[in-house]
Amino acid sequence: MTITIIPPSVNNHYGLLEQQLALQELVRDFAQREIKPLAAEIDEKESYPSQTFKKMGELGLMGLPWPEEYGGGGADYLSYVIAIEEIAKVCGSTALSYAAHVSLGTAPIVLFGTPAQKQRWLPALCSGRSVGSWALTEPQAGSDAACLNTVALRDGNEYILSGVKQFITNPPFSEAVIVMAMTDRLKGNNGISSFIVPASSEGFAIGKHEKKLGMRGSPTCEIILRNVRVPADQRLGEENTGFKQAMKTLDGGRISIGALALGIAQGAFAEALAYANARSAFGRPIGKHQAIAHMLAEMSTQIHGARLMVYHAARLKDANLEHTLAGAQAKLFASEMAMKVTTDAVQVLGGYGYVRDFPVERMMRDAKLCEIGEGTSQIQRLVIARKIGL
Ligand SMILES: Cc1cc2nc3c(=O)[nH]c(=O)nc-3n(C[C@H](O)[C@H](O)[C@H](O)COP(=O)(O)OP(=O)(O)OC[C@H]3O[C@@H](n4cnc5c(N)ncnc54)[C@H](O)[C@@H]3O)c2cc1C
The missing domain is CATH 1.10.540.10 (Acyl-CoA dehydrogenase/oxidase, N-terminal domain)
Structure with a gap:
């Protein structure tokens, strides 16, 4: 090639x-x-x-x-x-x-x-016949992801899974969901395993569909597992390695949330820039007023910085180099940048930014998720602090 x-x-x-x-x-x-x-x-x-x-x-x-x-x-x-x-x-x-x-x-x-x-x-x-779902979070276990109540009990060549998963993206589209469950509670983090659970399994049900601030076209659901029997050959990796798998999965996932934030911000910036050229106040386009021009200059600079960080983290991953730090930094920076840029985009559009005829209010609501999903900004700072030697 x-x-x-x-x-x-x-x-x-x-x-x-x-x-x-x-x-x-x-x-x-x-x-x-x-x-x-x-x-x-x-x-x-x-x-x-x-x-x-x-x-x-x-x-x-x-x-x-x-x-x-x-x-x-x-x-x-x-x-x-x-x-x-x-x-x-x-x-x-x-x-x-x-x-x-x-x-x-x-x-x-x-x-x-x-x-x-x-x-x-x-x-x-x-x-695309099936859309993937991954179920780690539970009502009492979000940032503290290892505090799982869902259990998987070994029974011959099967495991029996029971518990409730919360805030899971995509289940209505999924033929199977990857579920993390406790296989040895005494071992804590090192007692978690992951399973590929077919959605057609007896006892598997999709519960509440969350009504959300943003990302409203992406399903976020509860998953209920009532004595779901899963063949042992559908366990992913060795028993009790599920938490390590989850952390490795999130290392890649965080880069993708950084990209999500970056795209939302770029979309909002494009809307704001076009509007700043088209809308006039006090006899000239609002973009010619220094306050608006500087806001847009700042937005473009922040987006550029986030793109460099997100692409850099992806390139490290592609080169099979350590990317936990770069991924957490990219996700943290890009998601906080997206919240600021989309909020400023609403400001540039004034009253029109606040109503649904224009997309920037949706982009602002969507951006907020990037500061929460796959580890909140507080958790990213925790990961970064550990990685820089604290
Ligand atoms: C739309 C959406 C989609 C999601 N998709 C999925 C999915 O597909 N699969 C999945 O498994 N999960 C998913 N989640 C769950 C998501 O990862 C969690 O919501 C997130 O990790 C935060 O957990 P929590 O909501 O329980 O908040 P908590 O952990 O209860 O946190 C509450 C607050 O306390 C802070 N906090 C907690 N611990 C600390 C600490 N040690 N130091 C400082 N601050 C702390 C948090 O930062 C936050 O501000 C999704 C969530 C949403 C909203």
């Missing part, structure tokens, strides 16, 4: 490879045509765009960074990050469900699955 690096230019500040630029163009075009027209409606109606995921599967996006032998696209993680960014520019909800599908609902099978598990589950996930 020949790799062509396009030198930095007006259109490629970030040293992307030819194939990454081509993918960016492809996803941008698809997002504008197929995702943007639905974004306001799925937010308003809290409906889920299942057809979009089928189309994204046909386009090769649903398994973009996973091995071709299982139906994946064989692309690098940076390409996947670019795809999330392009989708998030127009629809945070679709981008969140996509990121949760790839980095949480599929990655653990790629990373820790046996060849038989990969053969059984990956083709459906990579084609």
